[in-house]
Amino acid sequence: EAGVTQFPSHSVIEKGQTVTLRCDPISGHDNLYWYRRVMGKEIKFLLHFVKESKQDESGMPNNRFLAERTGGTYSTLKVQPAELEDSGVYFCASSQAGDSPLHFGNGTRLTVT
Amino acid sequence: QKEVEQDPGPLSVPEGAIVSLNCTYSNSAFQYFMWYRQYSRKGPELLMYTYSSGNKEDGRFTAQVDKSSKYISLFIRDSQPSDSATYLCAMSFLTGTASKLTFGTGTRLQVTL
Numbered sequence: 001e002a003g004v005t006q007f008p009s010h011s012v013i014e015k016g017q018t019v020t021l022r023c024d025p026i027s028g029h030d031n032l033y034w035y036r037r038v039m040g041k042e043i044k045f046l047l048h049f050v051k052e053s054k055q056d057e058s059g060m061p062n063n064r065f066l067a068e069r070t071g072g073t074y075s076t077l078k079v080q081p082a083e084l085e086d087s088g089v090y091f092c093a094s095s096q097a098g099d100s101p102l103h104f105g106n107g108t109r110l111t112v113t
Numbered sequence: 114q115k116e117v118e119q120d121p122g123p124l125s126v127p128e129g130a131i132v133s134l135n136c137t138y139s140n141s142a143f144q145y146f147m148w149y150r151q152y153s154r155k156g157p158e159l160l161m162y163t164y165s166s167g168n169k170e171d172g173r174f175t176a177q178v179d180k181s182s183k184y185i186s187l188f189i190r191d192s193q194p195s196d197s198a199t200y201l202c203a204m205s206f207l208t209g210t211a212s213k214l215t216f217g218t219g220t221r222l223q224v225t226l
Contacts, residue, residue, distance in 0.1 A: 005155070033213075035216070042117070043157070043216040056213060090157055101147065102214065104156035 002026065004105035006092050013109045018080040021108045023092030023109070030096040031055075032075050034067060038088035046090075049075060064108060073082045116140050119202055123151035128226055132189040136217045138219030139183065143204040143215070146178050148187045151199045151219065160200075162188070192224045 007038040013019050025032045045067070047057040051072035051087070060067070069075040072091040079086055089109050093102040119136045126132055133189045134148075145164055149157035161176040163169045177186040183205075189196055199219040206213075 035214075041117070042218045043214075045213050045215075048213060073146075093156075101159045102164055102172075104149075104158070106154065106156045 002018050004092055004103055006090075006105035006108050009106065010109045010111075014113055015084055018078065019082055019110060021077045021090055021092075021110070022081075023075045023077070023105060024104055025092070025094030026096075029096050029112065030072070031097070031101075032069060033093040033095075034075070034077055035091040035093065035104075036088050037107075038085070043091065043101035046077075056066045067113055074081070079110075082110075084112050086110060087112045089091060114139060116215050117202065117204065117217040118157055121218050121222055122221055124220040125223045125225060126192055128192060128194060130192050130224075132187075132192050132196070132224075133147050133203075133221070134187045134189075134200050136185050137183055138185075138204060138215075141180070141183065142206050146185050146204045147178070147203045148174075148176055148199060148215070149201040149203060151201060157203075158203055183188075194224050194226060197222060197224050212221075 006031050007022045011019050032049040034045050035045045036046055047061040047067055048055045049069045052069050066078045091104050091105040091107045093104045095102050117138045147162040148160045150160050151157045166178050166180045173190045175188040197220045201219040202217040203214040
């Protein structure tokens, strides 16, 4: 079984540019989550999809972040325009049911200069 | 005050030692407790999870939860160099959104030959 796949693994962009991160969950997993770890801090929840619907987006930092999951398969997280404080590692995770353990991808390391 | 406190380490032990990793938490509503292992440049990998107070054993790993003290532990017996990684505690409320996790900052463990 393929795991959670994230692309790109690393992205370096300038302040003010746009970046789109992609996540492919484990096949059949309806639940998809985005988490973020900024330098020196703990991993923090951003949002949760159930199929194509946003179940909880309470962790999204501001309206520069837009997450989508069209068709309930892969998801994208767009940051527009990027700011320096957006630098960090963005993790995607998926699970089969809402109470089952999460499986994480290897993350996208975003550097905003 | 953070909801979950975890000593960042680093913790260095000789091969074969027993390792004790700990987290404390402040929110008594947390009911679902997990330990993740994260190797460098990889995503968190679930090691153990439990719903209840007490001990849970899986091979060389034992997870312990004390809800009265709001304290959880992970013990690793006969530690190996391959156990060198960052260990993250995580917890959530026992609801339909149980997978919205709150993480500790992680403890970096180094097992030396």
